[in-house]
Amino acid sequence: MFDSTPLSPLHRRFPLRLLTGGAGSAKMTKFLLATVATLALGTAVSGYQSPAKADVVFITAVGTVTGTDTGGDFGAAGTNLTGAAFIVRFKFDTNLGTTSSSSSLNSAFGGTEYGNASPSLGASLAINGQTFSVAGTSFGEILGENTNSLTESLAYAVDSSASLYVQILGFPGNSPASITTAFSIDTTTDQSNSGMFDDANSGTSLSLYATSYSESLSAPTAAPEPASMTLLGVAMAGLGVIRRKRA
Numbered sequence: 001m002f003d004s005t006p007l008s009p010l011h012r013r014f015p016l017r018l019l020t021g022g023a024g025s026a027k028m029t030k031f032l033l034a035t036v037a038t039l040a041l042g043t044a045v046s047g048y049q050s051p052a053k054a055d056v057v058f059i060t061a062v063g064t065v066t067g068t069d070t071g072g073d074f075g076a077a078g079t080n081l082t083g084a085a086f087i088v089r090f091k092f093d094t095n096l097g098t099t100s101s102s103s104s105l106n107s108a109f110g111g112t113e114y115g116n117a118s119p120s121l122g123a124s125l126a127i128n129g130q131t132f133s134v135a136g137t138s139f140g141e142i143l144g145e146n147t148n149s150l151t152e153s154l155a156y157a158v159d160s161s162a163s164l165y166v167q168i169l170g171f172p173g174n175s176p177a178s179i180t181t182a183f184s185i186d187t188t189t190d191q192s193n194s195g196m197f198d199d200a201n202s203g204t205s206l207s208l209y210a211t212s213y214s215e216s217l218s219a220p221t222a223a224p225e226p227a228s229m230t231l232l233g234v235a236m237a238g239l240g241v242i243r244r245k246r247a
Helices: 009-013 016-020 025-047 226-246
Strands: 056-066 085-093 098-101 105-110 120-127 130-134 139-146 151-158 162-170 183-186 192-199 204-217
Touching (some): 056 192, 085 151, 085 162, 162 204
Antiparallel strands (some): 056 085, 098 105, 139 151, 151 162
16 A cells, blocks of 8 residues: 655656566666665765874883982882882873963973873882882873973972973974874983982872983874774675675
8 A cells, every 4th residue: 555655866867666576676676775875875884984193192201210219119118229120101192281382492381280181190119029109180291392402301290299300301303392292212322311200198109210311102003983893794795695696
């Protein structure tokens, strides 16, 4: 039983017998399947776009420690850590906080102390197989500077009771002004090299002398949205049916 709804353009162009059965229905079925598959595939491909990604970067510094582990953050309390090796890791979202950008200086800083989001996504200091983490929610900063007279690279993370930073002041050209460019430098030849770890709860305060400092970029992967994957599935299924019918 048919209602009185006006025929669609598809029905007007192709007689009902071609769409539902009768002579030529096999060819029409193949045609419709090919059309649906093509449209679905095109829509799926156009919808397969990498979502916007923040410029997430990773800072790594290695070197040696000066100071005593008063509170036992990295082993037995009172241990003299002078000469021990360390590795510091920072992770930043350079789009968060207050940002500034120029040809010679770029930075992102902020946190609860400033009433905004901190660019710090976490930091850690590892010594003697023990790791201390600093989220950097109170304050975080990443900075890059490159002028005719010097270069500066800075990474900073502060919590309510602990802080961790590494700062490298170098000769012109040693490191870029950009904070989203990968680089690696030998800091033993730089003009100034300083770092510090402070834990107010335990009383541990350590000086950090970095022998190398590097920045690397994250590698975001494109994740198809569910709707795009569904359309892609429809397209592939349609093409599969067509191939089987041709076989």
